[in-house]
Amino acid sequence: MAGFILKRILSSVPTLFGVLTLVFLLVRVVPGDPALAILGDNASEQALQAFREQMGLNEPIWQQYLSFLAQLASGSLGNSMVTGDPVFGAVLKVLPHTLQLTVFALFIGVIFGVPLGIWSALRRDTWVDYTCRLVSLVGISFPSFLIAIVLILLFAIEIPLFPVISNPEDTVASSLYNLVLPGMSLGLIMTAFVMRTARSSYLNVSSEDYIRTAKSKGTPRHIIIFRHALRNALIPIVTVVGLYMGLLIGNSVLTEIVFNRPGLGKLIVLSLNLRDYSMLQGLMIVYAFMVVLVNLITDLTYGLFDPRVTYS
Amino acid sequence: MRTDSLNKRFFSWVFNLNPLTALTALGLVIFSLILVVSLAAPIVAPYDPLEQNILNRLQGASSDHWLGTDVFGRDTLSRILHGAQISLVIGLTSTGIALVAGTGLGIVAGYYGGWTDIVLMRLMDILLAFPTLITGLLIVAVLGTNPINIVIAIAITLLPNFARVARAPTITLKEREFIESCRALGYSDIRIMGVHILPNVIGEVVVLASLWTASAIMIEAYLSFIGLGVAPPTPTLGGMIRQGLENILDTPWVTIYPGFAVMFIVLALNLIGDGVRDAIDPKAGGRS
Numbered sequence: 001m002a003g004f005i006l007k008r009i010l011s012s013v014p015t016l017f018g019v020l021t022l023v024f025l026l027v028r029v030v031p032g033d034p035a036l037a038i039l040g041d042n043a044s045e046q047a048l049q050a051f052r053e054q055m056g057l058n059e060p061i062w063q064q065y066l067s068f069l070a071q072l073a074s075g076s077l078g079n080s081m082v083t084g085d086p087v088f089g090a091v092l093k094v095l096p097h098t099l100q101l102t103v104f105a106l107f108i109g110v111i112f113g114v115p116l117g118i119w120s121a122l123r124r125d126t127w128v129d130y131t132c133r134l135v136s137l138v139g140i141s142f143p144s145f146l147i148a149i150v151l152i153l154l155f156a157i158e159i160p161l162f163p164v165i166s167n168p169e170d171t172v173a174s175s176l177y178n179l180v181l182p183g184m185s186l187g188l189i190m191t192a193f194v195m196r197t198a199r200s201s202y203l204n205v206s207s208e209d210y211i212r213t214a215k216s217k218g219t220p221r222h223i224i225i226f227r228h229a230l231r232n233a234l235i236p237i238v239t240v241v242g243l244y245m246g247l248l249i250g251n252s253v254l255t256e257i258v259f260n261r262p263g264l265g266k267l268i269v270l271s272l273n274l275r276d277y278s279m280l281q282g283l284m285i286v287y288a289f290m291v292v293l294v295n296l297i298t299d300l301t302y303g304l305f306d307p308r309v310t311y312s
Numbered sequence: 313m314r315t316d317s318l319n320k321r322f323f324s325w326v327f328n329l330n331p332l333t334a335l336t337a338l339g340l341v342i343f344s345l346i347l348v349v350s351l352a353a354p355i356v357a358p359y360d361p362l363e364q365n366i367l368n369r370l371q372g373a374s375s376d377h378w379l380g381t382d383v384f385g386r387d388t389l390s391r392i393l394h395g396a397q398i399s400l401v402i403g404l405t406s407t408g409i410a411l412v413a414g415t416g417l418g419i420v421a422g423y424y425g426g427w428t429d430i431v432l433m434r435l436m437d438i439l440l441a442f443p444t445l446i447t448g449l450l451i452v453a454v455l456g457t458n459p460i461n462i463v464i465a466i467a468i469t470l471l472p473n474f475a476r477v478a479r480a481p482t483i484t485l486k487e488r489e490f491i492e493s494c495r496a497l498g499y500s501d502i503r504i505m506g507v508h509i510l511p512n513v514i515g516e517v518v519v520l521a522s523l524w525t526a527s528a529i530m531i532e533a534y535l536s537f538i539g540l541g542v543a544p545p546t547p548t549l550g551g552m553i554r555q556g557l558e559n560i561l562d563t564p565w566v567t568i569y570p571g572f573a574v575m576f577i578v579l580a581l582n583l584i585g586d587g588v589r590d591a592i593d594p595k596a597g598g599r600s
Binding site for chain 1: 434435441449564572574578579586
């Protein structure tokens, strides 16, 4: 197991290295002089020079690249060009909010999506199936900000159960209370995605020979569904959940804007507006790292459901 | 060979309507309608989408303004029509560019194999290592927010998908006898890839294209919502939603209508994509 994890991490090293290089290059070609953007039009030439000197912007690009790598190797994402505070600290401050949001959405998606998808498959070509399929298709077509807006209108304005602005405080109760609407807005979309996959994956499995054998042996229906079919149908579901997890992490920026909620997305939009290159660079690395991590977790989850998967 | 059977299945599907193909047909009808009406926006829109009328701001639906007016008194329906036009043009061109470039890259990677394959697919992996929206966001921020740059940004985020879909069948195709004989006849690689492999790959790619056009249109709406779309005062659906959000307590419809416009476009494309995929892949028949 440990060997597998290590090998998986090593195999993603070239990709991560490419990611780092791409991020470095992209951030350096952003138009506009960062010194001018941060110090403002009224800054004196000396101040601009001093800023460039301090940020290492005068060095040749390969030297900037080397110091960028050296800095990363020492475990630092550098300091924000605007506030001067460490990027890592700023990320850590908002990361829990984004993680809570995506994990909540994932939870909702699996809790509702898997049973609904299987129900739809079991009632294939009946009105239950058609309704489920249409609803899930509408669900994946909903832009995530639209669901967020509809939820606000219904459950924060018409029936004022939850806050319009999601501003979680430190207590668990407050976090959860502020998480319900934003979490549901992403969670409902996730439910639609999971439903579709669960349905098609279950149908694929249910036409397998071993299911027919189990049926002809007279195995009780619930055992066929839960022990034989569902377990084998879970693998594609896990794959898709992992895939959409990456999508959710990106789309949380929209939810954060609608609910005015702190998070990685709000931070990246802010740093784009402020031209805070070092913050942008750090955030991109964090995003890529999260996607790679989600992929690793997905691979490890296979083993939980399928004993045939060995990690060697 | 492959395309033949694809075509046959496609036509048998068209002539055997059932409730689900009816839904696909519905998608086709909705999409064509939206396409025609939005492309004809300058003619059919009742008002100039930029014409402000401060006395008439934030009006509800009326016989004068079917979908009401926004905070500057601009007609919402006219703005939605013009915004949908931008969404569709950007969505379709970016998917088209991604389709051509991605399919090309995928075929080249699969056909040559070896280092070409490793380098190209690693590059695709790097692009896939970022959440799609974040990639789009950064590319637009780097290039600037004019329509061409937005098209490029969305095309780049879609590119890896097309490359992957085109690469997989190419790898098996290049081992087939008819490709072998092409080589024996001394055909150039470009001719083999373009004339003999491409037609066998394109079916699968095109089927998925309608689903990816849907995501392209979604990304365009997201980018303009964030403020990285086509710059105001040009109406964009995402921009309208964002602006309406500021008055959501008093006049929610200003933000709701353009939101549903995005949803209907995407839904129509998803209906089409699902139906065509089911029709062509008998194994997935009604399963996806």
